[in-house]
Amino acid sequence: MSCQTETKDDKSCASRNCNNHRSHTDHTATDHTTAPATKETQTADTYTKIINNKDHHGLDLVKKCSCADDDPFGTFPHFATTVIHAGQNPKQWNCRAVVPLISLSTTFQAEEPGAEGKFEYVRAGNPTRKVAETCVAAIENGKHCFLYASGLAATVNIFHLLKGGDHVICMDDVYGGTNRYINKVLVTMDIEATFVDATEPANVKQALKPNTKMLWLETPTNPTLKVVDIEAASAVAHQQPGVIVVVDNTFMSSYFQRPLDLGADVSFQSLTKYMNGHSDVLMGSLTTNNDELAEKLKFLQNALGAVPSPFDCYMLNRGLKTLALRMRQHMKNGLQVARYLQDNPRVEKVIHPGLPSHPQHAIAKKQCKGYSGMITFSIKGGREEACLFLKSLKVFSLAESLGGYESLAEHPALMTHASVSVEDRMKLGITDSMIRLSVGLEDVEDLIEDLDEALMKAVPIVRN
Template sequence: MSNEGYLPLESGFATLAIHAHQSPDQWNSGAVITPIVTASTYKLQSADYSTGFQYGRWGNPTRNNLEGCLAALDKGKHALVFATGCAATWSALTILKSGDHILCAADIYGGTHHLVDMVAQEKGVDLEFFDVNNLSSFEKMFKPTTKMVWIESPTNPLCKVVDVRKVAAISHKQPGVLVVMDNTFLTSYFSKPLALGIDIVMYSMTKYMNGHSDVIMGALVLNDDDVHARLRDIQQHGGAVPGPFDCYLALRGLKTLALRMKQHMKNGIEVAQYLKKHSLVEEVLHPGFPDHPGHEVLKKQCSGYCGMLAFKIKGAGMQEVSKFLKALKMIVYAGSLGGCDSLAESPALLSHKYLSKEERLEIGITDNLIRLSVGIEEAEDITKDIDQALKAAFV
């Protein structure tokens, strides 16, 4: 849906998040906020012409506005939204056919790992995992049949920083390879993967982009017209589209994305610094630290960092980790991330439970690892809660 004559697309991020593809002039009412259009079908003016909408699965005014806004925020040409982040991931993977080869980063969200495994087994796709910190080895893994590379940066949950430009440049030496990047952690506020050479940007909109832990949704953003046409066909005929109310909530969430990400970043580094000095903490994983191996790369390809970090409880096993999580009072022991509320979880018990213990240890996911999504509460209240829970873990 066009915004011509209303908003220059070179406008600042916060301006785009509030106004892009959301002009009041679209609606007869002049509504400032995009209305929730619940219609499942639309009146056709003639046999070969409609108002631009035909059937709810094919398009919806509220959903179209969300897709237009997402494309603008990533400086992309196209965006597609899906009922879940996993549906977006699955749709992108559906491009692959039997015999195709995919290279997937080893350290990724456990649900993505599971989906990639499923696609490989069910469709006969040749799957290999690679170490994001060993790109010389990665370059040697390409085959004539390689069609896709899948990465996320920073990685979930170990916060490794991928040199996105290098991965894209290496991958595009072979024609026809699509590079997909999960940008859920950083969002389009801190990172513009398309400008770094990525072909398809994937989001779990459930997380920071919506930001209020009240929507489940996914998105893909890209520039290529042909790939977009294939994905649009998958979206429309696969039918995994979000409802108009969820699209409205996501649009509402985007309006405060810039403000929220600034606070997440501020709180995240304060909590990480506190943990680094704590006597019961063995290690803190946060790319904002100058001594983090990916810190310099992060500074070159991103404008900031979110509220995600991981830390290891000193001398802890599953028993102490479980006691720590149960002892939290304000911070919630729960899956997901990126909401206003601080959330904590054990990757070994929750987000990466699909992997065997051997697979987890090979990646670096130990039993004493905690993933923390730092919310936008007062940082001092977050650290106080962590401190009392750490002490309770060893009682």
Template sequence: MENGYGDVVGPEIDYNEISPLKKTGKTNIYKKFLEVDELHLDQWRKPNVDFETMAVSATVDPGTFSRNSLVMPIVTSSVFICHGSPTEPMNTLFYSSTNAFLRGFHYGRCGNPTRDHFESCMAQLDGAAHALAFSSGVAGIAAVVQTLKQGDHIVYIQCSNGDSDWLFRNKWKDFGIEVDFIYSNDSNAILDAVRPNTKMVWLETPINPTLNVVDIEKISGAVHSVANHVLVVVDNTFLTPVLQRPLDLGADVVVYSCTKYLCGHADVIMGVVTTSKSDLYKKLQENQICLGAIPSPWDCYLMIRSLKTLPIRMRQHFVNGQKIANFLELHPCVEFVSHPGLNSHPQHALAIKQQFGHSGMVTFLIRGDIREAATFINSLKTFKKAPSLGTDVSIASIPSKASHSWLPEEERQKLKITDNMIRLSVGLENSDHLIQDLDQALRQAVPIWI
């Protein structure tokens, strides 16, 4: 059918035919959930920072590298003409200032105008003094850990992204770095794990894929009170600076996979690390330059583009994700839903206090096991089967068979990652059609009430 503008659109949804609510007689409640922009927007807190203006203003070319262009250009040059004295060492030229606009450039691996502009934008958005871009999120994580030395110790809380979690479980021991895994977000349990040689406490919140929430302020305060030298590192990939600013809550370092929400368009693989500790920044800068895991100017340009719309995109991810979480919680084919915006979430109050809103991540348990989960995934039409998240396109996956498939079964049991767990990354499509897609796939996978 066509709308008034001649566009071909999907069929109008008959709310009385939405099967789980027809079954439960809650059609009116469901229709209320679909009221755009009125859905739990009291949970969308206004931060002290005007992100909408900042995200646009920070990304405008300052005029330093072009003739007053509105958009930061892509500077592809790998080498730059040096205007300093030929007798002045290059490292003196580079390290003469932490401000890229003042120090100049000489070799592309050591600095690039487009990359430095992106780093400046990210530092502003995160409320940090410094930001460093890397070729991937894992490369950024590696750069942070590689500031440590043999014999140092990391306390790693619960679980994180599959690949980064693999690093902590398998790779860092090859470098003589010890890692203890804590399956609790209780601050006392975390403090008990801190040793004299502990140098970092590493956490992600919300945790992938369970969406448990960790109290950044409480843990940072507790750790720093007993060991001020220990760095609290937070992976903020799921929320971005728009929805959570860990440095404001006492964390020392924030890491991101730009590939996810920060980019939002599934066309960049990149990472970024932010901090306000200048001594740590110098070490990270050395790792960035000497280990060489730098992003291309083109990827940095795409990230600058993406930051302009980040606040708008995150708001829509939040609205769509909250609607779907509410819908799934009512569905008879669903056993359990985890979303920090639900009153039923065990850390709901903490999420409201700590975050400015919620992302589009929703995790739920389908009634049944791997067979029902696989049937559900294969029956989806609008949601795509893919191994990532945080894009404009909605994605569904089974963590036990995708992002966390490499974990031993006993580890997955500790983390409560079961075969009937489904992780949704809710995109920017029409929420009515997303809900309709989920409903028809659930009916095909678990036809218990047809």
């Protein structure tokens, strides 16, 4: 790129080939009115001229590059100022990049004092976050989406809509972190909670109280994969004015299920899972079509400050691009693995909404467009057999979380739901022989072979 000096007779130069752009220690011109400079005096003289922003020709060292002609921050008399401002004019960021950019700036230039801009401070909003929020809202069929630093951060934010004396109804079989937050944190705020099996809408109706303000559903549930009829449960809850219906859609993703289309007020997701799909982002979301509710959530998002980083938003936006492809393969692999387990004599029970044997299979077919790769099964035996099976796996990784491209296996009673009391686990059917699988995108033959070998090690002799 050519550069221009601010002298009359100095033409556009070839950058490094121009004497004005050579390293100052390379200059050989001397002042003919004085004695030739030694190496030492020349270095000292050059240093002095650099400090004074002049080279040996007496030209300004800080030159105006042709690309900065329209940039008010293009050049300043002093180096420290120029290095901070040259090329940094905020008005230039309209470059039509095909891939959304990562905006790491924590603050944004205002047009004038007191004027509200599109973005002001990164906690309140960020261009990269806005791109991701817009995308999630669209695929959830919602108007407003808010992103958070984790799924639990989203949980905390929406529960801040409640106040002391309010009552919330929650599906009994939910993610362990949700259960822990309600039972150990929310109750300390004088907020009452009732856990019910929402697969029966009558249970929701029976639990309603005059002070009920929220119904929290999860479908399919974690880890027993119960399927709740979102439309029926929402209709019951909405018979009482002011009740907000929230549906945790994590196990299905927006590709297979859209709670807002089924009557929910808010669709919640741990985007860490299927939506991002690469096990490298921690994030949660709340999506709604209710303008009044959106205003409250927007305020809480900023006031509580648990927002994701611009880089994580960029990663999420990238992950979403393959969501449709990934979910179709998760479904294909998941169904094949579920059918294999269902026919295996070393397995006691298999739970997968796509199997006709699932108690709510008909509801799943009605409200979902497909099924994810989540499978729960019980191995014959108990904790010892379950643990030996998990330790014998080679393709599946023994790890919590789900929804990534890699296959994972875990023991709910010892891992994801360890914070749930033994009594409650037994009520929910979370036994010591239960294993949860997140079937990934590997070749399904390798997955089945891995499961088969581990089952034979854990249960060498099949007892009827």
